[in-house]
Amino acid sequence: MPVEQKIKRLKIVCGYLIFFLLIFQKLYSPWGPCSIWDYILELKDGQGLDGDANTYLQFFTLVPALLTNILYFVRSILLQKNKSPKFFGYLSGIGLGTYAISMQPYFLINLVLVIFDFMFARWLEERDRINAAYEIQKAKEKAEKAEKKRIRYFPGRYPAEFFQIIRKNTVYERKGLNILRAGCFLSGTCIYTMLSMYVLTSQIHGKEDLVTGSGLVQIFQQAGLLIVVFNILMLTLIISYYIKDKKKSNHLLVILGMRSRTVYLMFAIIFGWNAFLAGMAGMAGGFVTSYIVRGICQSSLKHGGVPITLASVISGRTIAISFLVYVIVLLLALGLNQENILNLAKSDEMNKEVQKEKRKKKFALLLIAIGVVLFMIAMCWLRSRNWAETLYIHILSSIGILLILIGSVTCFLNRLECNKDKYYCKIIENRPFYYRYWKSIWNLFYLSIIHFFVLSVFVVQFNGAAIKQDVPGMFPYDIVCTAYEADLNQIYQNAEEHHAEVHTYPMFRMTSLYGSDKLNPWFGQRPIQWPQGQHIAISESTYDQLNEYLGKVPEKLNLDGKEVHIVYQQDLSVKAHTIDWDTNRVNKHLRIGQPLSYYNTANFERIFPIWDVKSEERDILTGTFYQGMQDNLIVFNDSYFEEAYQQVSDYNKKQWTLREDASFQDWRFYALYNTSNMTEGPTQLICLNVPDEERDGMMQSMRFLEDKYQYDRMWDDSIQQFYEKRQMIINTETEILFRKIVYAFVILLLLVMGFFQYYVKFESEMRELNWQNIFLKNLGMREKDRKKALAGQMKKFVILPLVIGICGGAAFSILTIKARLYTTTEMVRFLGAEAFIYLLYVGVWIVWYLWIKKMVWKQAEVER
Numbered sequence: 001m002p003v004e005q006k007i008k009r010l011k012i013v014c015g016y017l018i019f020f021l022l023i024f025q026k027l028y029s030p031w032g033p034c035s036i037w038d039y040i041l042e043l044k045d046g047q048g049l050d051g052d053a054n055t056y057l058q059f060f061t062l063v064p065a066l067l068t069n070i071l072y073f074v075r076s077i078l079l080q081k082n083k084s085p086k087f088f089g090y091l092s093g094i095g096l097g098t099y100a101i102s103m104q105p106y107f108l109i110n111l112v113l114v115i116f117d118f119m120f121a122r123w124l125e126e127r128d129r130i131n132a133a134y135e136i137q138k139a140k141e142k143a144e145k146a147e148k149k150r151i152r153y154f155p156g157r158y159p160a161e162f163f164q165i166i167r168k169n170t171v172y173e174r175k176g177l178n179i180l181r182a183g184c185f186l187s188g189t190c191i192y193t194m195l196s197m198y199v200l201t202s203q204i205h206g207k208e209d210l211v212t213g214s215g216l217v218q219i220f221q222q223a224g225l226l227i228v229v230f231n232i233l234m235l236t237l238i239i240s241y242y243i244k245d246k247k248k249s250n251h252l253l254v255i256l257g258m259r260s261r262t263v264y265l266m267f268a269i270i271f272g273w274n275a276f277l278a279g280m281a282g283m284a285g286g287f288v289t290s291y292i293v294r295g296i297c298q299s300s301l302k303h304g305g306v307p308i309t310l311a312s313v314i315s316g317r318t319i320a321i322s323f324l325v326y327v328i329v330l331l332l333a334l335g336l337n338q339e340n341i342l343n344l345a346k347s348d349e350m351n352k353e354v355q356k357e358k359r360k361k362k363f364a365l366l367l368i369a370i371g372v373v374l375f376m377i378a379m380c381w382l383r384s385r386n387w388a389e390t391l392y393i394h395i396l397s398s399i400g401i402l403l404i405l406i407g408s409v410t411c412f413l414n415r416l417e418c419n420k421d422k423y424y425c426k427i428i429e430n431r432p433f434y435y436r437y438w439k440s441i442w443n444l445f446y447l448s449i450i451h452f453f454v455l456s457v458f459v460v461q462f463n464g465a466a467i468k469q470d471v472p473g474m475f476p477y478d479i480v481c482t483a484y485e486a487d488l489n490q491i492y493q494n495a496e497e498h499h500a501e502v503h504t505y506p507m508f509r510m511t512s513l514y515g516s517d518k519l520n521p522w523f524g525q526r527p528i529q530w531p532q533g534q535h536i537a538i539s540e541s542t543y544d545q546l547n548e549y550l551g552k553v554p555e556k557l558n559l560d561g562k563e564v565h566i567v568y569q570q571d572l573s574v575k576a577h578t579i580d581w582d583t584n585r586v587n588k589h590l591r592i593g594q595p596l597s598y599y600n601t602a603n604f605e606r607i608f609p610i611w612d613v614k615s616e617e618r619d620i621l622t623g624t625f626y627q628g629m630q631d632n633l634i635v636f637n638d639s640y641f642e643e644a645y646q647q648v649s650d651y652n653k654k655q656w657t658l659r660e661d662a663s664f665q666d667w668r669f670y671a672l673y674n675t676s677n678m679t680e681g682p683t684q685l686i687c688l689n690v691p692d693e694e695r696d697g698m699m700q701s702m703r704f705l706e707d708k709y710q711y712d713r714m715w716d717d718s719i720q721q722f723y724e725k726r727q728m729i730i731n732t733e734t735e736i737l738f739r740k741i742v743y744a745f746v747i748l749l750l751l752v753m754g755f756f757q758y759y760v761k762f763e764s765e766m767r768e769l770n771w772q773n774i775f776l777k778n779l780g781m782r783e784k785d786r787k788k789a790l791a792g793q794m795k796k797f798v799i800l801p802l803v804i805g806i807c808g809g810a811a812f813s814i815l816t817i818k819a820r821l822y823t824t825t826e827m828v829r830f831l832g833a834e835a836f837i838y839l840l841y842v843g844v845w846i847v848w849y850l851w852i853k854k855m856v857w858k859q860a861e862v863e864r
Contacts, residue, residue, distance in 0.1 A: 404804075479698065
């Protein structure tokens, strides 16, 4: 049967189906669902459309749909008579529109039939043509495949001379290979050191839980991600340079007809062997680094009064995991260079002329203004403390730097062109901006961003961890305990047996709506967020007593009503925190009592009311147990505290019998059927100092609290009933040490990336610099002036990014230490160390610039 006949029959059947379906379909009308006949009779009997706007809309969208039904019926009749007016060619589009807006659910069937009518008819029309084209394409691909197989046919094995060529190429390409080896060595060192130090320190750290992220896990996850990402970026850049360098040496071989498979095999052998050896050497370097750091860590702990011997830095498990991570990083870097690898075997024109890049001369001042505004917004955002030290802030600052760079360079070039004398005097120095404007801008931006992040983010983190701190002094008490009133007698009895000095203060738990700095995105209805932050509420009198015990002069807080003062108990290495991390982090939502497993999130502002935070400080009055994330001190005025304390204490007494008889399931689901927990947490803060010889015995006598109140750890297993000084010292020392190692490697990786980018920038332009030098030499320019002209091109890519990085870094560093609530003495120590690091960083870059300058001049003098 001809195709036209099939299409005709299809359209006839679909047309009749669409029309006669109307007999069985229900229509929605002002009088309720009815058939088409009832609808017509109601209108005929005078039932008008007295109703709202929706009734009229329903009627006026129904009429076009009914007319479309009639048109499909007419089309089918005409097709049977072998007539097909051109108008019906648009009927599918008309039907699609009228049925879609008809507001009649049953017309969905009509819509499906219209789509089927159109699509199936088109498929019948195009089927033969598509099949013919497919057969032609299939035959063509088969022929190409056979031709490739014939061309690439290689009988036998590669001769020994092939591998000799590979070895000679390895010697010839030592410049690119040395850079590749250095990058792989550094990557292996970073990965092994990070993993081995985590394994060592996690063995002595108090609580390690991969699921909840307690202990060193959170630091390791954040730091590990940074190390891996920067390793991938560094190796991607290095491998990209190596492949391009390799392509130059392979260019003649490819033109002479070397098979692509052979080219890739040569690359795989050379790259794989060197990457493997350099990675293994890097892991050996990581072992040496870890061994040195292990000794430093042991000495530091011994000095803090906790002599301990760490395990060996070398183990089969650490080596295996490090090698696996290294291979994954290497493969990801290769994957990002997939296009470069595929181009290795292509004979592209290597000497094609580089086209001059166009630059815009307008809107320079506007771009600078927008960039400055974005940068200032980022600074204000950081200054607010609520989002302090969040990397998302630097999205704005990075865009601001880019706009400032584009606007400044454009403005500088425009002003230079206005003064012809200066323009001609400095045309050689500024040639990169005239000839390769956008490439130069992106190079400047890349180097500026590296300097900015190093000096404003990672140097701050490293410096905070590197400043000498009295870790044992961060724990003024041997044991700190939070207890219920029912346990006071037993704790006092144990303390008397072990000759302990006891300080007891009234307190109650306060819980924040969200207690983690991780962003927790949610959509639709607000969820119950975990973890909720658990903190300690005390009175202003207790705050004064805690300060006086430590020999400090307490601040006059002058709190009134629901005003609170917050004491963040964290060391200098920890980033700025807020008491509640929920959503916008501006309002502080806290409830009196322990976390709630269940509550009506629609009324969260009533359950977790907003409190007025009058003032904040960073200090350590009982101990830095969770580095400012949990167990911070919330200070109330005495009268309000007494009222709230009495409510919690009375509620606990009332519920105590119920709690003692409750099962875990009763405890867990109590908040599901009530507006509070079964009890609302401990009400006594007990600080004990125990003689050294009695400390272990006292710790054993306190263990009953862990068994008795294990339900309280349901929300967060890391929140303990009591904390022991020696373990806390180990935890804090290892956390500080781990931060130092991680951020030192991050800074080193970024420094290497910056060095490499600066090297590649001028190494790739060496031919052009050589031509410029020879040209100026032939014109009679003195050597001193030629050096100055070429050095002028290089200086801008050192000085301008460094100025941006130092200025931006200094501004953000000052805001960061203010956000961390450092005291004046701590700020002076921090800024002194920061200034030293800045000078060292600038000095290293000056040395690198002088070396590159010497290398460039040496090659620029070579007559080609």
